[in-house]
Every structure is written in structure tokens, then in C-alpha cells.
Amino acid sequence: xxxxxxxxxxxxxxxxxxxxxxxxxxxxxxxxxxxxxxxxxxxxxxxxxxxxxxxxxxxxxxxxxxxxxxxxxxxxxxxxxxxxxxxxxxxxxxxxxxxxxxxxxxxxxxxx
Amino acid sequence: xxxxxxxxxxxxxxxxxxxxxxxxxxxxxxxxxxxxxxxxxxxxxxxxxxxxxxxxxxxxxxxxxxxxxxxxxxxxxxxxxxxxxxxxxxxxxxxxxxxxxxxxxxxxxxxxxxxxx
Numbered sequence: 165x166x167x168x169x170x171x172x173x174x175x176x177x178x179x180x181x182x183x184x185x186x187x188x189x190x191x192x193x194x195x196x197x198x199x200x201x202x203x204x205x206x207x208x209x210x211x212x213x214x215x216x217x218x219x220x221x222x223x224x225x226x227x228x229x230x231x232x233x234x235x236x237x238x239x240x241x242x243x244x245x246x247x248x249x250x251x252x253x254x255x256x257x258x259x260x261x262x263x264x265x266x267x268x269x270x271x272x273x274x275x276x
Numbered sequence: 277x278x279x280x281x282x283x284x285x286x287x288x289x290x291x292x293x294x295x296x297x298x299x300x301x302x303x304x305x306x307x308x309x310x311x312x313x314x315x316x317x318x319x320x321x322x323x324x325x326x327x328x329x330x331x332x333x334x335x336x337x338x339x340x341x342x343x344x345x346x347x348x349x350x351x352x353x354x355x356x357x358x359x360x361x362x363x364x365x366x367x368x369x370x371x372x373x374x375x376x377x378x379x380x381x382x383x384x385x386x387x388x389x390x391x392x393x
Contacts, residue, residue, distance in 0.1 A: 197381075206367060206384035207319070251319065263332055264382065268318035 166190045168267035170252050175273045176242055184237045184250050184270045192257030197264060198226050198237045199251040207251055211237070239272075247274045278302070280385035282368050288391045294356040297388045300349055301370030309369040309382060310343055310353050319367070325351065326373060358392045365389050 167189045176182040188196070195214040199207035213219055213228035213235060225238040239246055249269040256263055281300040289295055301308050309324040323333040328345045336343070340359070345351040355362055365387045371380040 206386050208384070209381045212381070263321060263324060265321070266319040 166254070166256070166265050168252055168254060168265060170267040170270045173271045173273070175275060178242055178244060178274055178276050180242050181238065181240050182242060182272065184272065186235045186252030186267060188233050188254045190254050190256055190265070193230060193254065194257040195255040196228055196235050197253040197255070199253060201249045201251060201269065242274050244274050247272060280368055280370050280383055282385035282388050284388060285386060286389045288393065289358055290393050291359055292357045294354065295358045295390060297353040297366050299351045299368030299385060301351070301368070302383055303349070305370035305372045306348070307371045307373045307380070308345060308351050311367040311369065313365045313367060322353070360392045363390055363392050
């Protein structure tokens with residue numbers, strides 16, 4: 165089976181740094197995605213990791229450890245507009261290589 | 277460049293009625309996905325197509341749900357008959373499937389908010 169765990173909610177302060185964790189258990193692994201979803205809107209792509217290590221993209225970075233089944237999304241210099249739900253998604257290895265399994269998301273509230 | 281287009285954006289219907297949701301993927305994309313999102317279960321994949329062919333429909337909840345993709349630019353998700361527990365946001369997403377060793381990003385449409393009374 166497949167299981168993806170994320171914290172349900174987090175709160176952080178404007179200008180600070182926040183780390184959103186994701187752990188997964190899958191029958192096969194072929195990459196991990198992070199998506200951002202503002203309330204009432206569609207998910208939008210943030211980052212992709214398939215090899216161990218850190219991928220940096222502006223204020224956002226994503227880390228992956230395949231041996232630990234663990235990833236995190238790091239948001240720096242938080243802004244109010246970063247208040248959103250952050251979804252971790254894993255792509256399985258095998259015939260259905262472009263099928264994603266999503267976690268239930270972490271709702272981040274950025275406070276002044 | 278237009279993104280994924282879904283219609284209707286909102287749908288309110290009564291239990292037992294047929295509901296049809298529509299999706300136009302991004303031009304040139306060859307994979308299309310239907311998802312359902314609820315507070316309790318999050319974002320769930322219902323079915324996806326590669327080159328208009330259904331590849332995996334294991335997420336379709338039951339026989340009341342069906343999906344078609346008659347051509348590369350159009351897909352429908354139909355619920356017949358609808359039930360109150362089908363109330364959710366239904367997203368369509370598309371991607372350009374790459375070769376092995378690469379990844380493709382899924383682009384989501386704005387969603388259809390369905391309420392079944």
C-alpha cells in the first residue's frame with residue numbers, strides 16, 4: 165500500500181522560516197512533488213525531487229531522503245501570501261509512471 | 277497560453293440527477309487526470325488517460341462514475357445518479373508525458389465545485 169503523512173496545520177510569523185515535513189511509504193518510488201494550493205484555487209507546482217538532497221528555488225527549497233522516506237519543504241522570508249495548503253505527492257515506479265498519490269496537505273497560516 | 281479549462285465552475289443539483297463535468301486540457305498535453313478533493317480525504321485520483329486511453333481507473337468510487345476522453349482536447353466525468361456524498365471539488369489536470377528518467381508537471385484546472393442536495 166501507499167501512505168503519505170504531513171502535519172495538518174502549521175502557523176508561522178511573517179519574515180520567519182518554516183519547514184513542512186512529509187513522510188511516505190510506497191511500493192515503489194519515482195519522485196516527490198510539492199504543490200501549493202490557496203483557498204478556493206487549484207494546486208500549483210512548486211518543486212520536484214527524485215534524488216537525495218536539497219533543491220533550491222528562490223525562497224522555497226525542497227529536500228529528499230529516499231532511504232528515510234522523508235521530504236521537507238522549506239519556506240524562507242515568509243510572506244502573508246504564503247498562507248496556503250502545501251501538498252506532498254509521490255509518484256510510483258512502474259507502469260503507471262505518471263500517477264501521483266497526494267497527502268492530505270498542510271495548512272500554513274502566516275501571521276503578521 | 278490557456279491553461280486547463282473546466283466547466284461548469286459550480287454545480288448544484290439534487291440527489292438522483294445526472295451530473296456531467298467537462299475538461300479541456302492544455303493543448304499538446306497527452307495525459308489527463310481527474311481528481312476529487314474533500315476536507316476528509318484530500319485530493320484523490322479518480323482516473324487518468326494517456327493519449328486518450330484510460331490507464332488507471334482504480335480510484336473511481338463506483339459504477340455511478342464514468343469518464344470518457346473522445347479526443348485529445350476534451351474529457352468528461354459523469355455521475356449518474358448523483359448522491360450527497362459526491363459533493364466535492366473535482367479537478368482536472370493535464371501533463372505532457374516525457375520519456376523515462378524525466379518528469380512531467382501536472383497543471384490543474386480551476387475545479388468544479390459540486391453540491392448534491
